[in-house]
Amino acid sequence: MNLLADRVVLVSGGTQGVGAAVVRAALRQGATVAFSGRRAEAGESLAAQLRDAGGEVTFVQADVSDPAQATASVQRVVECYGRIDGLVNAAGLTTRGTLLDTTPELFDAHVAANLRGPFFTMQATVRDLVRRGEPGAIVNVITMSAHGGQPYLAPYVASKAGLVGLTRNAAYAHRFDRIRINGLNIGWTETEGEDAIQRRFHGADDRWRAEAAAxxxxxxxxxxxxxxxxxxxxxxxxxxxxTGSVIDWDQTVPGAHD
Structure with a gap:
């Protein structure tokens, strides 16, 4: 359908999982895509595969938890293609911690990856759009846990709930600039990262997917x-x-109960 024809889109956290799927989907819909991630080898390998398949794609090595790298990732896209039209914040940290055992270091790591990083990629993107006087769109990948979440996700929930507020604030601030900013609260999703988390923190084995699905x-x-x-x-x-919508993409209904 070429929904993104002639658009330049940056996807943070695009080397695996949801981010990599967004990269592929955006390419299928006609976009020129840049994606960022911390792992250079994985990023360059994926970019090469996508280019071999005919995609216009660039990998930008960046750890968005560092504000300078978050900003630079957007600047790199503008340098390469002359502009940026869309941004997807898919990078994130999901390591576990409760209110009682979370250290300041773990809390800061979650805020840096899940809230501060998106803040500064959004800032750089909106600056380019406003400078050019052009419309654009931003999508923040958030989580159903932003509604409250599990006890072992305390720093994750705090940072992602902040991203919900930021999404709405930025959408309101830039609605007359024709920059649409929305979020997606995703539920339990099958990814490489979730598999690693289940095995590391919950003692899961190869049966966890089937057991979870049931x-x-x-x-x-x-x-x-x-x-x-x-x-x-x-x-x-x-x-x-x-714009300013945070959509629950899940099979549970927050607030409903028997």
Whole structure:
């Protein structure tokens, strides 16, 4: 459908999981795509695969928890392509911690990756759009846990709930600049990162996916390609004038109970 034809889009955390799925979906819909990540080898390998398949893609090594690198990742895109039209913040940290055992270092790491990083990639993107007087779209990948979450996700929830507020604040501030900013609260999703987390923190084995799926209403975990399609829709003009929305992309209903 070429929903993103002639758009230049940056995806943070694009080397794996949801971010990598968004990169592929944006390319399929006609975008020129840059994606960032900390791991140079993984990023360059994925970029080479996508270029071999005909995609216009660039990998930018960046750790968005560092504000200078977050800003520089956007500047690199503008240097390469002359502009940036869309941004997806998919990078994030999901390590565990409760209110009682979270250290200041762990708390700061979550805020840096999940809130401060998106703040400064958004800042740099909006600056370029405002400078050029052009419309644009930003999508922040957030989490259903921003509604409250599990006890072992205390610093994660704090940082992601902050991103919900930031999404709405920035959307309101720049609505007359025609910059649409939305968020997606994703639920339990099957990714490489989630597999590692389940094994590291919850003692999971190879059966965890099937066991998890059996407990869910739809009988399966969310899939990254489904999320990526929703992100592309929000980036595109097909989502109309929608801005400041944080959409629950999940099979649970917050606040409802028997």
């Amino acid at each position: 407990r869910l209403p739809m009988g399966r975990l969310g899939q990254v390609d489904e999320i990526a399609d929703m992100v592309v829709f929000l980036l595109s003009d097909r989502s109309g004038v929608v």
